[in-house]
Amino acid sequence: xxxxxxxxAGMHPCxxxxxxxxxxxxxxxxxxxxxxxxxxxxxxxAFFASHTRQGISAGEIIGQxxxxxxxxMFNVENACASGTTAIHMATQAIxxxxxxxxxxxGFEKMQRGVIxxxxxxxxxGARMGLNVMPSLYALKAKKHMHxxxxxxxxxxxxxxxxxxxxxxxxxxxxxxxxxxxxVMNSRLVCDPIKLLECCPTSDGAAAIVLASDKVARRFxxxxxIYVAGSSVETSRYGVDDWEASRRTxxxxxxxxxxxxxxxxxxxxxxxxxxxxxxxxxELGFCPIGEGGWFIEEGHADITGKLPVNPSGGLKARxxxxxxxxxxxxxxxxxxxxxxxxxxxxxxxxxxxITHTQGYGGVCAVAVFKK
Amino acid sequence: xxxxxxxxAGMHPCxxxxxxxxxxxxxxxxxxxxxxxxxxxxxxxAFFASHTRQGISAGEIIGQxxxxxxxxMFNVENACASGTTAIHMATQAIxxxxxxxxxxxGFEKMQRGVIxxxxxxxxxGARMGLNVMPSLYALKAKKHMHxxxxxxxxxxxxxxxxxxxxxxxxxxxxxxxxxxxxVMNSRLVCDPIKLLECCPTSDGAAAIVLASDKVARRFxxxxxIYVAGSSVETSRYGVDDWEASRRTxxxxxxxxxxxxxxxxxxxxxxxxxxxxxxxxxELGFCPIGEGGWFIEEGHADITGKLPVNPSGGLKARxxxxxxxxxxxxxxxxxxxxxxxxxxxxxxxxxxxITHTQGYGGVCAVAVFKK
Numbered sequence: 132x133x134x135x136x137x138x139x140a141g142m143h144p145c146x147x148x149x150x151x152x153x154x155x156x157x158x159x160x161x162x163x164x165x166x167x168x169x170x171x172x173x174x175x176x177a178f179f180a181s182h183t184r185q186g187i188s189a190g191e192i193i194g195q196x197x198x199x200x201x202x203x204m205f206n207v208e209n210a211c212a213s214g215t216t217a218i219h220m221a222t223q224a225i226x227x228x229x230x231x232x233x234x235x236x237g238f239e240k241m242q243r244g245v246i247x248x249x250x251x252x253x254x255x256g257a258r259m260g261l262n263v264m265p266s267l268y269a270l271k272a273k274k275h276m277h278x279x280x281x282x283x284x285x286x287x288x289x290x291x292x293x294x295x296x297x298x299x300x301x302x303x304x305x306x307x308x309x310x311x312x313x314v315m316n317s318r319l320v321c322d323p324i325k326l327l328e329c330c331p332t333s334d335g336a337a338a339i340v341l342a343s344d345k346v347a348r349r350f351x352x353x354x355x356i357y358v359a360g361s362s363v364e365t366s367r368y369g370v371d372d373w374e375a376s377r378r379t380x381x382x383x384x385x386x387x388x389x390x391x392x393x394x395x396x397x398x399x400x401x402x403x404x405x406x407x408x409x410x411x412x413e414l415g416f417c418p419i420g421e422g423g424w425f426i427e428e429g430h431a432d433i434t435g436k437l438p439v440n441p442s443g444g445l446k447a448r449x450x451x452x453x454x455x456x457x458x459x460x461x462x463x464x465x466x467x468x469x470x471x472x473x474x475x476x477x478x479x480x481x482x483x484i485t486h487t488q489g490y491g492g493v494c495a496v497a498v499f500k501k
Numbered sequence: 502x503x504x505x506x507x508x509x510a511g512m513h514p515c516x517x518x519x520x521x522x523x524x525x526x527x528x529x530x531x532x533x534x535x536x537x538x539x540x541x542x543x544x545x546x547a548f549f550a551s552h553t554r555q556g557i558s559a560g561e562i563i564g565q566x567x568x569x570x571x572x573x574m575f576n577v578e579n580a581c582a583s584g585t586t587a588i589h590m591a592t593q594a595i596x597x598x599x600x601x602x603x604x605x606x607g608f609e610k611m612q613r614g615v616i617x618x619x620x621x622x623x624x625x626g627a628r629m630g631l632n633v634m635p636s637l638y639a640l641k642a643k644k645h646m647h648x649x650x651x652x653x654x655x656x657x658x659x660x661x662x663x664x665x666x667x668x669x670x671x672x673x674x675x676x677x678x679x680x681x682x683x684v685m686n687s688r689l690v691c692d693p694i695k696l697l698e699c700c701p702t703s704d705g706a707a708a709i710v711l712a713s714d715k716v717a718r719r720f721x722x723x724x725x726i727y728v729a730g731s732s733v734e735t736s737r738y739g740v741d742d743w744e745a746s747r748r749t750x751x752x753x754x755x756x757x758x759x760x761x762x763x764x765x766x767x768x769x770x771x772x773x774x775x776x777x778x779x780x781x782x783e784l785g786f787c788p789i790g791e792g793g794w795f796i797e798e799g800h801a802d803i804t805g806k807l808p809v810n811p812s813g814g815l816k817a818r819x820x821x822x823x824x825x826x827x828x829x830x831x832x833x834x835x836x837x838x839x840x841x842x843x844x845x846x847x848x849x850x851x852x853x854i855t856h857t858q859g860y861g862g863v864c865a866v867a868v869f870k871k
Contacts, residue, residue: 205590365570491557
């Protein structure tokens with residue numbers, strides 16, 4: 132049975148890059164990943180590009196910059212889960228025997244301000260104001276507070292933690308720490324969500340090189356990080372989509388042959404702080420309803436028992452849509468190799484998880500083992 | 502070894518549908534395909550959506566209209582080759598054992614006029630005016646005329662044939678025949694390409710249901726059309742990309758265990774008439790340089806030895822980008838089943854081929870057997 136290993140990871144910093152094209156930033160990330168893997172572009176047998184709004188054949192445009200080698204190229208989109216979806220498809224392609232060495236690049240240059248107008252303008256969701264993200268997450272937050280007594284302070288603690296982590300990450304968009312008071316006193320966006328609880332809109336790019344275990348050691352002597360399980364699924368309950376994340380994670384755990392209790396590191400979808408609290412529960416880190424306590428008790432800190440978003444997460448690293456899932460896997464790779472510098476987690480993780488979810492109820496979860 | 506069969510095909514007519522959303526037209530096509538396959542939405546284990554500009558999570562938005570079953574959904578883009586790329590990935594997913602019954606829907610609502618501004622505005626291609634399609638194809642036409650003596654009349658004959666076929670196709674955008682004189686006298690778009698040699702911009706949707714041979718007969722007693730070979734590759738020579746089509750076709754032929762001489766039916770990428778002439782050669786229907794004679798001698802007619810684009814092709818059926826590849830496979834399915842009505846080919850084809858190519862040098866070819 133073929134195993135799929137991450138052999139290289141590379142990024143271009145998140146932020147605002149008005150003077151660079153998407154090709155510029157994606158090329159940099161991909162070249163960094165190729166270098167990290169000890170591969171050349173000519174070693175790459177297929178290229179999966181992940182983005183949401185960069186136009187027709189963006190992947191091919193980037194590939195042409197590297198050189199015309201004739202390889203298969205694919206553009207994959209699944210909203211905020213695009214990057215992890217591309218990795219899922221690339222993994223499947225290797226498992227099917229079609230390729231042995233594959234490059235995945237996720238990238239995005241985003242417009243300014245909140246993403247608006249997702250979906251058909253005439254849809255029920257749009258007419259209800261549910262086609263913008265803060266309103267969707269505000270509903271989830273209110274429900275969680277009502278059902279489980281989760282507090283606004285606990286949600287704000289997620290922002291404090293992720294900014295603290297982001298301040299240690301050279302590629303993060305926000306490298307400033309924030310206090311609980313600053314988060315609590317920041318402008319209300321959609322009750323109870325405050326400005327400092329929202330991820331930014333960002334430009335950025337990330338890339339990884341995946342290889343079958345058959346060939347991985349030809350390129351690198353670094354620790355191999357295996358994609359032990361990967362699933363993409365969709366919601367059965369619409370807006371209240373906690374069930375999709377739990378089910379998708381269960382599929383990935385089953386494929387990996389481990390359970391939530393084995394996970395020692397996570398990068399999850401903290402587009403809004405309530406999201407991260409709910410994902411602790413959905414991914415099985417704590418019982419349903421206890422996510423607020425999980426952050427308050429420090430378990431998710433870099434020094435905690437299960438560090439979550441040591442990269443700074445979507446909140447502080449940034450959230451260029453097509454990049455995010457790939458950026459999560461870069462962070463997992465560096466952390467599991469012990470290469471994460473001042474933000475290195477201290478529990479030497481043997482198993483890790485990434486989680487993204489996107490508009491339309493799509494959810495992508497992958498489990499990694501060393 | 503698993504085999505992948507097409508068990509259902511459905512379409513929404515091509516044309517201009519200002520009063521319908523992309524969800525409307527894709528839903529209709531998908532429901533028609535489900536009905537044709539004898540399947541329900543709840544039988545579908547994964548959904549692949551193909552489109553180029555319909556926004557974030559368009560596939561999930563359509564899937565939600567059918568119902569929240571929790572299945573994996575993917576949005577795939579590869580310019581004009583998007584539809585065939587989605588079918589390629591869906592086929593791989595079945596071959597990998599991940600799923601047994603998969604829906605693929607290709608759809609597009611296009612803006613008016615020629616597609617402009619593909620790629621980075623600052624790129625060399627854009628500054629040379631090579632980011633719009635007529636200029637790229639005009640260069641190919643001039644080169645083919647210079648090297649092989651292909652005439653403007655021979656190119657115009659492709660439009661005459663495909664309009665004749667489209668006139669017989671209930672879902673075609675253009676159902677009018679045109680004469681050679683009308684094509685030759687139509688407005689010059691980019692020398693030597695004339696207006697009636699260009700495909701239109703279109704709205705439309707097409708869908709197919711794919712199933713593993715293990716389960717196909719649970720749903721339908723109609724003839725099973727097998728995806729015998731499928732490849733997606735990219736150009737090694739940039740603009741002059743005849744080599745990519747030939748190489749991609751060779752891969753697909755090899756996978757199918759047949760050669761060009763076995764092909765009895767084709768749907769190929771006639772975005773501009775010179776394209777179809779070149780594709781006769783690239784797909785191996787005739788020697789390089791003799792494509793002009795292939796059309797002139799009537800071989801590609803519905804009554805010819807190797808009917809090409811009996812649907813009317815991109816030229817007359819229409820070319821909604823994300824739909825096109827899926828529409829080609831619908832036509833192949835109906836023709837190979839003998840269900841194509843007044844445009845039914847008469848050679849009872851045992852093997853057929855589809856071919857699309859897109860901006861960025863991407864090419865997708867699939868070979869089908871009965």
